Amino acid sequence: MSSLVDKFPRVVDMVNLAKRRMPHFASEYLFAGTGYDEALDNNRKAFKQIYLVPKYLKGTVNPNLKTKLFGNEYDSPFGVAPVGMTSLMWPGAEIALAKMSLKNNIPYSLSTVACASVEEVGKHLDGHGWFQLYPPADKAIRNDLLKRAKNSGFKTLIITADIPASSRRERLRMAGVSVPPKNNLRTFFQAAICPSWSLGTLINGIPAFGTMDQYSDGTWHGNAKSKAGFAGSQMQRYLDWDYLQEVRDIWKGPIILKGLMHVDDAVKATSYVDAIYLSNHGGRQIDIAPSPLQILPLVRKKVGSKFPIIIDSGFYSGQDISKGLMLGADFVMTGRPFIIGLAALGKKGANHVHDILKDELSNIMEQICTKDIEELKSENVMLGNDFNIQNFS
Numbered sequence: 001m002s003s004l005v006d007k008f009p010r011v012v013d014m015v016n017l018a019k020r021r022m023p024h025f026a027s028e029y030l031f032a033g034t035g036y037d038e039a040l041d042n043n044r045k046a047f048k049q050i051y052l053v054p055k056y057l058k059g060t061v062n063p064n065l066k067t068k069l070f071g072n073e074y075d076s077p078f079g080v081a082p083v084g085m086t087s088l089m090w091p092g093a094e095i096a097l098a099k100m101s102l103k104n105n106i107p108y109s110l111s112t113v114a115c116a117s118v119e120e121v122g123k124h125l126d127g128h129g130w131f132q133l134y135p136p137a138d139k140a141i142r143n144d145l146l147k148r149a150k151n152s153g154f155k156t157l158i159i160t161a162d163i164p165a166s167s168r169r170e171r172l173r174m175a176g177v178s179v180p181p182k183n184n185l186r187t188f189f190q191a192a193i194c195p196s197w198s199l200g201t202l203i204n205g206i207p208a209f210g211t212m213d214q215y216s217d218g219t220w221h222g223n224a225k226s227k228a229g230f231a232g233s234q235m236q237r238y239l240d241w242d243y244l245q246e247v248r249d250i251w252k253g254p255i256i257l258k259g260l261m262h263v264d265d266a267v268k269a270t271s272y273v274d275a276i277y278l279s280n281h282g283g284r285q286i287d288i289a290p291s292p293l294q295i296l297p298l299v300r301k302k303v304g305s306k307f308p309i310i311i312d313s314g315f316y317s318g319q320d321i322s323k324g325l326m327l328g329a330d331f332v333m334t335g336r337p338f339i340i341g342l343a344a345l346g347k348k349g350a351n352h353v354h355d356i357l358k359d360e361l362s363n364i365m366e367q368i369c370t371k372d373i374e375e376l377k378s379e380n381v382m383l384g385n386d387f388n389i390q391n392f393s
Contacts, residue, residue, distance in 0.1 A: 004352050008344070011316050011337045011356055018343035022197055023190035025175045026089045030339055032171035035287025043283050043314030046291035049384030050323040054368040063365035064372045065358065069107075069308060069331055070156060070254040070274060072128070076358050077373050078321050079107035081282075081312045081333035082132035082158060082258075085179050087115035088207040090342040091200030097338055098124040100350040104358075109158055109333065110211075112145065115179065117210030122152030132158040132258070135247070137238035141215050146250055148211070155253045158277065159244065162259025163237055167285045180206045196346070244272050256310060261289060266299045275308035275330075282313050282335065293327060294390045300328030318360025325373065326381045 008014050019027050033040030067077040080101055086093040094116035101108035102125055109130040110121050122129060131154040136142045149157070181187045191198045201207070248255060257269045258277035266276050278292035278299060292313050300309060311324050312333040321332045337357070341349030370376040383389070 004345070004348075005355075008352065009356070010360075011340060011353055014340050014344035014349070014353075017345075018340045021194055022089065022343050023181075023187070023194050025177045025181065025187065025190060026197065026343075028171050028175035029085060029177045030089050030336060030343075032169060032175075033283035033287065034167040034169045034285060037171075037283065037287070039280055039287045039289050039291075040283030040314075043280070043291045043293075044316075046293045046387065047314065047320050047323055049387035050293070050327065051382040051384070052322070052326065052364070052368065053380040053382050055380070056369070058369035061366065061369050061371045063362050063370060065362060065365075067331065067373050074107065075105040076354075076361070077325060077330070078315075078332045078334060078357060078361075079130075080109060080338055081335035082109035082111040082114075082130075082160075083335040083339060084111045084113035085115060085177075085207065086111070086339070087204060088177075088179055088181070089339050091197065091204040091207075092347075093339065093342055094121050095124055096342060096347045096350055098129065100338075100347075100354060102126055102128060103351070104354050106354070107156070107333075110154070112211060113209055115207045115210055118145075118148050118152045118154065120210060122149075122154060125153060127153040127155060129154045130156040130158055130256075132160060133247075134160055134163060134237055135239045135243060137236040138215075139246075142247070143250065144215075145211070146247070150251075150253075156256065157247070157251050157253060158256045158258050159239070159247060159273075160258045161239055161265075162261070162279065162281050162285050164239070167281075169284065180208055197343075241268070241272070248272055258310075259285075260299075261292065261295055263295070263299050263302050267302050270303055270307050275310055276303070277310040277312070277333070278329075279312045290388075290390055293324065294388060296324070296327045296329060297389050318357050318362070318364060321357060321361050322364050322376060323381075325377050326379050328377075 065076045067074050080097050094114050098108050098121050107130050109132050110118060111132050112134040131149040176182055254274040256275045256277050257273045259279050260266050260276050261280060269276050278295055280289040280292055292311050296311060308330045309328060310331045310333060311329040315321055315332055315334040316337055324332045337353050338350050341353035345352060365376055
């Protein structure tokens with residue numbers, strides 16, 4: 001491990017290598033936002049306006065990063081966020097990330113539109129996986145998805161709220177992103193100059209929507225659509241409070257509502273779900289949304305100190321994770337860094353990213369002598385002049 005730490009001590013040190021090893025269409029899917037990438041950029045800028053004001057003379061500690069959520073104790077306060085089309089970006093990504101997460105006792109979230117199926121991935125999670133649902137308007141499909149997730153050992157459900165319509169994602173259009181990849185000369189050329197990706201794809205198979213493809217054959221209430229169109233941007237999605245209550249009545253386990261940004265939604269959601277998940281979809285859905293970090297302090301104030309809050313969007317380091325926790329989150333999810341690790345270093349890259357995040361967070365806690373995550377969350381935070389907490393007043 002020491003050689004990897006010396007060569008790639010931070011996640012950002014792997015970005016250029018990851019881009020070189022990925023076809024352009026796959027790289028664009030990983031790194032692009034939507035619109036003019038303003039939300040994507042603002043997610044990162046928000047972190048630069050958050051500072052820790054340490055208190056010293058507290059002795060020396062050996063920090064404990066264990067965190068309890070829904071009755072489970074995780075070894076770290078972070079996990080793998082749901083990412084769609086994962087094996088398009090790096091072949092076999094879902095299985096590699098599931099195995100890494102189980103090994104390190106952190107949660108792995110499987111997206112509805114991942115390339116590996118819920119049944120296939122569930123085999124590698126020993127009942128510890130989270131399943132992320134893009135809520136289909138077709139309730140027969142919804143109910144079948146919930147049944148399949150339960151039967152595959154997934155015990156925690158994430159329902160994504162921030163996708164009432166497909167985003168434009170202009171960079172993906174220009175890059176020709178699709179699942180399966182388009183069968184043309186441009187795709188072949190981009191793949192040919194990335195032999196590790198191409199070989200991995202030959203071994204693991206052409207990317208497809210493993211969970212959703214079975215619903216595209218026209219047998220589900222006449223929804224005959226192409227596989228790429230149905231499972232991807234054209235799948236009709238729908239969510240309101242009544243729909244959410246129906247899922248609550250069906251799913252016997254913890255439910256997380258993901259994609260919330262407004263404090264009113266967050267407060268109302270506490271009556272329906274077991275945790276709220278603040279997110280702007282990594283800057284990929286609506287380009288004029290603020291960073292969820294700017295929402296977090298007010299949401300924490302309004303929902304009280306005990307209700308679980310999860311957050312993602314722009315988290316690339318242990319420093320970032322510490323800032324999310326100190327502003328009021330209980331748990332942090334991140335997606336892009338783990339894909340970067342896989343693309344840069346293969347299967348060992350995902351574990352290396354985990355080790356970086358954990359070591360960075362642990363080092364901060366050692367530096368300020370905080371013995372556990374709860375104590376870290378109580379540390380003093382200073383916000384820069386450009387950090388605008390959204391108050392909706």
